[in-house]
Amino acid sequence: PDKADPLQLLDMLLTHPHGGTSFAPPLEWAAGRIADSKNEKTFKRADVVLVTDGEAGDQSSASRTFKRFDGLGARVFGIGLGIRDGVLAAWCDEVSVINDVSRDTAATNLIFNGL
Numbered sequence: 001p002d003k004a005d006p007l008q009l010l011d012m013l014l015t016h017p018h019g020g021t022s023f024a025p026p027l028e029w030a031a032g033r034i035a036d037s038k039n040e041k042t043f044k045r046a047d048v049v050l051v052t053d054g055e056a057g058d059q060s061s062a063s064r065t066f067k068r069f070d071g072l073g074a075r076v077f078g079i080g081l082g083i084r085d086g087v088l089a090a091w092c093d094e095v096s097v098i099n100d101v102s103r104d105t106a107a108t109n110l111i112f113n114g115l
Contacts, residue, residue: 023056023091024065027076031068038072046074050092053081062090 030048037043048069056062069076078092088095 022058023050023052024058024061026050027065027091028068031065031072031074034069034072034074046072048074048076049079050076050088051079051081052088053083055083055087056091059090066091 027048027050034043034046034048037046066076075093076091078088078095080088080095080097082099083097
């Protein structure tokens, strides 16, 4: 029971709760999953990786969402694909931006080797 079932992990990774560029709904969904898993003792520790090529239309819930993750002891890592550096700052503990995945090998290795 120390490791998550690979099929369940894949299913979770393929879930797109609401899609688009509204960051709050998928992050709230992830926070709920982390909270539930802590109650069930499924994960000892969990973090979230937010990958986007868009901008959050509504920043008003960023602070509340960020505080919820902090209260869960979880961090949010943001990976922006071709976006301005500040887009993810209000939502994430750490942010990396890749402007051209096909050319930015060093940044891609840094991000994905660090996960």
